Amino acid sequence: MRRLLLLVVLKEAEREEKRSFWRWPALCFHRKAAKYDLAKAEKKYQAEAGSYRAFTDAPPSKVHPAAEEQLEQDVPGKGHIRSHYKIGPKLGQGGFGFVYEGTRCKDGLEVAVKFSVKSPNMPYIRVPGHPKAIPMEIGLTLMANNSSRIPQIIKLLDWEDNKDHYIMVMERPMPCMDLKSFVKLHGERLDEGAARKVMRQVIEAANVCVKHGVFHRDIKMENLLVNTNTMEVKLIDFGCGAQMKKLAYKVFRGTQAYCPPEATVSTNVFCHFLVWFGLIMSHKLLAKSN
Numbered sequence: 001m002r003r004l005l006l007l008v009v010l011k012e013a014e015r016e017e018k019r020s021f022w023r024w025p026a027l028c029f030h031r032k033a034a035k036y037d038l039a040k041a042e043k044k045y046q047a048e049a050g051s052y053r054a055f056t057d058a059p060p061s062k063v064h065p066a067a068e069e070q071l072e073q074d075v076p077g078k079g080h081i082r083s084h085y086k087i088g089p090k091l092g093q094g095g096f097g098f099v100y101e102g103t104r105c106k107d108g109l110e111v112a113v114k115f116s117v118k119s120p121n122m123p124y125i126r127v128p129g130h131p132k133a134i135p136m137e138i139g140l141t142l143m144a145n146n147s148s149r150i151p152q153i154i155k156l157l158d159w160e161d162n163k164d165h166y167i168m169v170m171e172r173p174m175p176c177m178d179l180k181s182f183v184k185l186h187g188e189r190l191d192e193g194a195a196r197k198v199m200r201q202v203i204e205a206a207n208v209c210v211k212h213g214v215f216h217r218d219i220k221m222e223n224l225l226v227n228t229n230t231m232e233v234k235l236i237d238f239g240c241g242a243q244m245k246k247l248a249y250k251v252f253r254g255t256q257a258y259c260p261p262e263a264t265v266s267t268n269v270f271c272h273f274l275v276w277f278g279l280i281m282s283h284k285l286l287a288k289s290n
Contacts, residue, residue: 081160081167087113102169104157111157112172116239117165125243134159135166140238144214152205154225154236173227173234180221180284182228188288194231195285198224201233202281206274209235213244217253219277221284 088101097116104111116137124133127142134142141156158169179198183190190198202224209216216223218240225234240253260276 079160081113081158081169084158085111085113085169101172104169110172110174112170114168114170115165116168118163134161136241137239138166138168140214140216140241140243141168141170143212143243144209144216144235144238146212150208151232152201152235153208154234170236173225173232175228176225176234177228178222179224179226179233182226183221183285190285192286195282197231198226198233198285199278199282202235203278205233205235206278209241210244210274214238214241215244216241218255218258219274219281220255220258221281 084105086103086105088103091099091101091112093099096119097114100113100115102111102113103109116135118135123136125136125139126133127139130139130142138156138159138161141154144150144153145155155171156168157171160167177185186194202219206216206219216235216238218237219235223235223237225236226232227234242253258277258280260273262273
């Protein structure tokens with residue numbers, strides 16, 4: 001019976017098609033948030049950005065400071081991102097946000113800038129070192145990076161919390177693409193050596209999150225970036241995540257195609273479901289789609 005359930009879930013996973021570079025799962029937001037008009041929100045962002053958005057034909061400088069200096073976070077403050085970063089073309093969008101290319105003005109560092117519209121019941125959390133509660137996604141990303149350089153987790157370089165939206169500035173590995181696109185580029189499957197290298201980093205990323213009190217809840221191929229030169233993998237998008245707890249989570253949040261069979265017969269969701277996510281991903285890396 002379990003094997004049959006596995007085959008059904010895998011089949012559903014293969015049918016799932018994603019259209020953007022980074023996508024925010026609709027399951028992680030409250031239903032009432034549907035009243036937001038994303039087209040209107042984007043126009044508002046672009047109107048506000050008129051004084052600082054810059055497009056140029058000249059390539060950004062490839063000479064950057066050392067990695068640790070690059071990842072030094074600025075002091076958060078309303079409006080400071082607009083003066084510290086040049087915003088470029090859109091990389092992608094999801095249900096409640098947009099991701100743009102960006103360049104840090106002081107040194108030309110290439111970054112990704114994510115604008116997220118707040119939903120009515122968006123959760124906030126308190127994080128050590130910050131006097132006020134901050135949006136859950138920002139807090140979890142900070143918690144996951146709460147130590148020295150962690151190559152498997154995307155770095156949050158800067159952030160800004162506003163009344164109806166928040167902004168996150170993240171490192172942008174170059175050159176890179178999401179893992180799903182990377183696998184498709186290589187004939188829709190990887191050899192065992194490459195798959196092993198990828199999965200080792202994915203498992204390490206999940207382990208680091210758990211150690212730091214973060215349950216990502218949406219580890220999938222679209223939420224993993226691969227440096228195409230070095231095969232370095234980074235976990236992104238904590239918008240579906242939660243703080244770790246000993247008791248079960250009452251609701252499954254994440255991509256339905258990665259939902260464990262147990263979640264269909266029980267309302268209790270535990271962090272050890274990460275094992276199932278790993279099983280699905282291993283299958284996607286090694287088994288060519290039909």
